[in-house]
Amino acid sequence: MNKLKETIRLIDGVDTKAEKQMEQHINSLTKPIGSLGSLEQLAIKLAGIKRSTQPEVDPATVIVMAADHGVTKEGVSAFPSEVTKQMVHNFMNEGAAINVLAQVAKATVEVVDIGVKENLDLPGLINKKVCFGTNNMMVGPALTKEEAIVALESGIEVAQEAIQKGAKLLALGEMGIGNTTASSAMLSALGQTSVETVVGVGTGLNNEGKKSKIQVIKRAINVNQPNPNDPIDVLAKVGGLEIAGLAGVVLGAAAARIPVLLDGFITAVAALTAVRIAPLCEHYLMASHQSMEPGHAVVNQLLGLQPLIDLHLRLGEGSGAALSLPIVRSAVHIVHKMATFEEAKVSGIS
Template identity: 70%
Template sequence: MKKLKETISLIDGLNTKAQEQMEQHLNSLTKPFGSLGLLESLAIKIAGITGNAQPNIDPAMVVLMASDHGVTVEGVSAYPSEVTQQMVRNFITGGAAINVLSRASNASVQVVDIGINGELQLPGLINRKIRFGTNNMVQGPAMERTEAVSAIEVGIEVAQSAIQKGARLLALGEMGIGNTTASSAMVAVLGQLSVDQVVGFGTGINTDEKVKKANVIKRSIEINQPNPADPIDVLAKVGGLEIAGLAGIVLGAAAARVPVLIDGFITAVAALTAVRMTPACVHYLIASHQSVEPGHIFVNKLLGLQPLVNLNLRVGEGSGTAIALPIVRSAIKIANEMSTFEQAGVSGSTDGSVKGTAEVAKTSEILPTEPTLQIATLHEFDVQQKQGVYNAIYSRRDIRSFIKQPIEEEKLYRILKAAHHAPSVGFMQPWNFIAVRSDEIKQQLHDVVSKEIQVAGKYFEDDRSLLYPKLKLEGILEAPVTICFTCDPTRNGDHVLGRNTIPETDAYSVVCAMQNLWLAARAEGLGVGWVSFYKKQDIRKILNIPPHIEPIGLMSVGYTHQFQEQPVLETVGWGKRIPIDNLIYTDNWGSNKTK
């Protein structure tokens, strides 16, 4: 665990200075502004990863982790488990798809035995075996938590060794019969998705076998009860050794500021596991492709990554990374080898790519002629209006106890309309509001929430373990209305202004709507309680929400006896509000903290 903690402590965000330098350089090249699209975004990202405005990603190495899965005895795969060993021999002799594609893309391949169910002595095979395959997760945890941590640390060490030997980009590959079953179980838990949404045909099972596979996964989750908030717990209970090792590769590469190219479904789940352990890891990830496995779509969305290609691949092994590597390399070559307008003697464009000093001077002449003081107060609210806004912000509380008194329809409509006036990326307005008044449906919501509250309580220790049972964490049955806020990621089509780079902004927009309603409700004298203990698939089922719609939050609304002076969790000693001065930096993270 020591190596894991040390590695995580080294992971930081992107180097914004290098990104700015790269962006300025790209804008000076002999091309229309932004005309190379995602290639330019990719170059900027790699500059931020490496901290170098002239980055190099060669040599590139595919690290392929191999392991077996005990769950294969349940008939979840079209191939027997001994195929894992046979394919590893094929990798070592250079006859597999990943070998051919890596030779074509000028990348080396390193194969690691982290959990094959058998002894293999092959030249070039790195033996870092944790155990001989995982247990059958239908009968209990796939492995011990300590084994999952050890496998992650093996991945970290393999990444460190590869980087020390000169690798400047690491690509993820895997081999393990049954690993789409483990990956589907993991993403269903980590993403709070239904198993039926994420399970696919894997290596080529038929429809009946797919139903069987889904049932095996459901039983595994039900038996093991993995905690969605604890990625190592999920990994140990329903994951795989190669998935753990690949998560370690991501962590080790991120700590060394080396980009990571993700392959298909299994490697994407490994990357998601690393990101759930350390969110900053996501900055170091590049999605090579979109596979046909349905769970891969959800994982890429959870990671907020846009795949470079979609060729209907499902072979795994790291094949997609080898295919995408020339695209990544092209982005770097464009930045490093293309001529600037000045070098080529070409006149700059008029869209802002290149500006002379006279043009820059003109852009500074934009201030209105009114005095500065008038500008400062021109759009300001009067004193009473301002006080009302701040009163709503500072006296807003998370309310759990409600008076059983109906909310006036016009008042409910007003606060929903306030929610609808929230900002949204690209003005896509991705929200819908489901106002739940039915006692029967509220009871169903209460039941699933209560179950998750009990499960969550098991993970608190010391004083909080004693305090947790005393907390009232929801008031669905008491509140006259509970509103489910949903997000439709398909609204306004595939390309929404401002959302292509950060897909999660649709969900962020919905959260803005939730905050609008909360403040409007406070102004109307209504209490609001945000309920966050639930599995998304349960809410979808109860409220008949379509599979592609995301339930973002439940908010119970109603009249209450009291708005406390302080947040309840602060009053009972759960935590304290952090002083604002501890949270403000100037220009850079950690710099010039205000006093």
């Protein structure tokens, strides 16, 4: 708990002076004012985060948190829970989509076991296991409050370790069969939104499966009564270990003034949890994409984030973040490399 409190204490707002200076610099570049649209807003945001008109986002690291969910016993996913463990092996063998997309995006991938239900001894895998998956939230709390806090602090440690190794941007990814169920339950509680509004088909459910998933979530919320004003209570009662870990990554990154590139629905719910714990975190977030999960649009709106792309993705793993990273990098390179009107001896607007 001390690490969590200390991290929250370190989180500060962005540098508005640097943002203004960046805006002035962008307006002096050889282009019509505002013509690069969201790229300009990205550059201004990064200047505020980094307190510099020459922000850097490289090296970039994708952090993939993996954990299992007890609620899979209720048939909320088309895939068996064993897939979580199997996909961790796939990540470590560099055979998953995130490995391929991160190579294209020139980002490293770090995989963290924070709650896979079996012991994994794989070279390169970061072991932050809090426990062997969550309990079935339909019959009681997924985690104890103490476990939720340990998971948050484990995420903070992962962020700190990545930053110490040189990361200038952290992108979030996840793996956990059943985690769209936990994320939907959390969003319904935190956002005071109807379950029907936020629930999608997750990993391949049909319409009947979706209806059953809605009923499971409603039962879990009814049984556990998560307090919407206490994000850690929500996290413990109807959340997941990888969601808690990713929320911790957001907190740790914000405390170090490092931008965070979100992926899909689960990572956005983790970010919302971090923002509810420490509201100033919201300034450090970027939404990579808009996924097919209906709850993703809801949570992006709650976070006040505009997604960079919409490719109808629904994979997770950090795939959308990796795809969007070159856009973020482009915003930085524009302000580093592009000539001003004065430098290029080009006439501006008269």
